[in-house]
Amino acid sequence: MPSDTLNKEENILGVQEIVKRIGSTRADLIPVLQAITNQFGFISQTAMEELSQLMNLPTKEINSVATFYRMLSTQPRGRHVVQFCESAPCHVVGGREVFAALKQALALEPGQTSPDNKWTLLTTSCLGVCGIGPVMLIDTDMYGNVTPEQVKEILSRYE
Amino acid sequence: MAFYRSTVLVSVDPICVEKGAYELIDSLHDELIKQGLLDEVQVLETPRLGDPEKLGPDIVVYPEGTHYTNITYFDVPRLVEEHFIKGRILKQYAAKMTDTIDEELSAPRSKEIRVVLRNIGEIDPRNIDDYFAKDGYMALGKVLTEMSPEDVIQEILDAKLRGRGGAGFPAGLKWKFARQAEGNVKYIICNADEGDPGAFMNRRVLEGDPHSVLEGMCIAAYAIGAQQGYVYCRAEYPIAVSTMNLAIKQARSMGLVGKNILGTNFNFDLEIRMGAGAFVCGEETALMASIEGGRGEPRARPPFPANKGLWGKPTNINNVETYANVPQIILKGSEWFSSMGTEKSKGTKTFALAGDVKNTGLIEVPFGITLREIIFDVGGGIKGDKKFKAVQTGGPMGGCLPESLLDLPVDYETLGQAGSIMGSGGMIVMDEGTCMVDIARFFMEFTQDESCGKCVPCRVGTHRLLEILEKICAGEGEEGDIEELEELSDQIRKNSLCGLGQGAPNPVVSTLKHFMDEYKAHIYEKRCPAKVCRALIKYEILDGLCTGCTVCARNCPVGAITGERKQTHVIDQDICIKCGICHQVCQFDAIDII
Secondary structure, eight states: OOGGGOOHHHHHHHHHHHHHHHOOSGGGHHHHHHHHHHHHSSOOHHHHHHHHHHHTOOHHHHHHHHTTSTTOOSSOOOSEEEEEEOSHHHIIIIIHHHHHHHHHHHTOOTTOBOTTSOEEEEEEOOOSOGGGOSOEEETTEEEOSOOGGGHHHHHTTOO | OOOOSEEEEEEOOHHHHHTTHHHHHHHHHHHHHHTTOTTTEEEEEESOOSOHHHHOSOEEEETTTEEEOSOOGGGHHHHIIIIIISOOOOTTTBOOTTSOSOSSOOSOOTTOOOSSSTTTTTSOTTOHHHHHHTTTTHHHHHHHHHOOHHHHHHHHHHHTOBOTTTTOOBHHHHHHHHHHSOOSOOEEEEEEOOOSTTOOHHHHHHHHOHHHHHHHHHHHHHHHTOSEEEEEEOTTOHHHHHHHHHHHHHHHHTTSSBSSGGGSSOOBEEEEEEOOSOGGGGSHHHHHHHHTTSOOOOOOOSSOTTTSOGGGSOEEEEEHHHHHHHHHHHHHOHHHHHTSBOSSSBSEEEEEEEESBSSOEEEEEETTOBHHIIIIIISOSBSTTOOEEEEEESGGGSOEEEGGGTTSBOSHHHHHHTTOOOOSSEEEEEETTOOHHHHHHHHHHHHHHHOOSSSHHHHHHHHHHHHHHHHHHTTOOOTTHHHHHHHHHHHHHHHOSSHHHHHTTHHHHHHHHHOHHHHHHHHHSOOOTTSOOGGGOOEEEOTTTOOOOOHHHHHOTTOOEEOOTTSOOEEOTTTOOOOOHHHHHOSSOOEEEO
8 A cells, every 4th residue: 555645543443453353462472563564664753553452462562572583664665666785696696787777777776665656666685586586576566587687677566 | 074076276376366277176076976986086276287378277187197288168068078078189179298297295206215206286285184195194093102212313324314405414313412412301393394496395294294294203202202393494485385284283183282182191283483585584593593582593503402492491403304304214114215326325315406507496305316416307308409408406505516527426515526416405406508607696696685794704705705706797807806716615614603604605616616718718818618707708699690671679668779771780888888678679690798
């Protein structure tokens, strides 16, 4: 869900539903935060305050966990998240050129979100599919053996 | 397991799916039903066979191992008739022998011994019956009916199985400590947080033979007296997580996991916990903090997890490969296992071979094999006509070893003494075109980024190391830099809290030790011998070779090249940004890097 339409009430209801489904013990915190990131694109201040109530944890504690892990986001993300693998095995098989083409096509630097909220560009840790590098991930779709020429066409598949 | 005379693997790579892989599967099923062969020929999905762009959709038919490429549902009736009824290979679609079938895992090469990888690609990981057919869960049965927990621990001790996660601590000893620790509640954890870039051995085991890991965990649980287990798998491995989840479900429905396992009074259940993208969570104390729902930060040891682990309870934690070895040790005996390897390192080890080597991918070799045998015999040597320069073992906290150390036998002690580590099994081969200072900088960038920030030597020290290396690569190295790198590395190594910080300086220390000349060339001569560091190289057009074709001038993004047609061109060094495009486009090799 794009962040610009994030409705406070929906956000709270969503968080309540997720906690009900996963659980409210301390060990459930990371799966809950992951589910919130997946559903809303990021963990908003509203979501953290609601979680604080439901899980009986201080907001700052939740924030400290949410900011520790790469896959959890406290910043709004675009409708599509593009993650590029910058690890050594992809780097040595032409990843550098693909990443340059990707940054140019999106006009974004890693960590940035486009003004129209369509794209967020991130780098990811090794996805372990080094046999088909360079590799990138758009939402949950994985693309291997990517060349700089293919980047625009791949991006055009997303609305 | 039903007996099939043939198995068809269909690649369901996203590109193959787009090209009609599922239509192909449907029509295969239809045709097999039509011909009455459904009981004889099994159709399975597999992640990827050959290059899907060129070869997809493609299938492999076993036991022959015939690889049919660019095949669609139109071809199915003919294929079924020729291959499965008449027993003739359809040459028209059969791939040439040179096409790779599984890019990650080929058929075993000479000098390989497959213990952990033995079932991968041979059984359907999503069907527990296939695992049964390979003696699956026989070891668990033997343990529960014939052996006491102490017997099991003794067997693992006798086998001299050491932790495959990197540190190489004897697994039997760990189990013994956890068994002896006081308390009724104990835990078993499988570390499947395989974070080293380029290392994917554990992913293939989880995806290809999940029950071997499950069975190993059940046996360990019986040995230490645990009733609950966790598999901590990184979220970057969604297929591994779903395969493992299904394996647990199937094992539970068969009474191999849960209450009163195999009719005994042994209870053990387990669940999967997913990481959320933090490299440091591969460290055992950080991993447990993450399962507990906190920041994945390591803590000082002792107390070790065997005494005070998850939620303060005695916990045994091993990695995927360690557990996968266990059932076979129980079945074939410690003597069989310890007959492979060196005096202190027994059994086999999986490696992910990457970089400038001809055969990349997964291999499994006995300990004691030399690095030279791995790179040149199993790996097929260096790509192209280039010369070997260095091999980096052990992932980002490993060291780079030169040609002169290639005849070392691979085991935990020898690699450690040579300035590297066994690590989890990443192995990156580098040819003469690699700059070792740049490589040290690259790995330091990684560890600096992944440092959790809890302790100062690692947080500040790695950052400072990176700054100095960046300065040297940028041509601004100065007198005293080498000494400062050495001093800092020593401090970080001695004073960091966990393995990440203690190992972080390894790439720097090992390159300083074995490739000091390159550091000196960068600092004192302002020269990068491998011609990699941009600030230290210059592109020049060679007078005798340039034909004045103007291609370089037309492709230069900053207009730094001038010259008349049919006249030798010139690069203006003040404008040149050293992007290297002219070097790539010149057809006469007239552009030299100096």
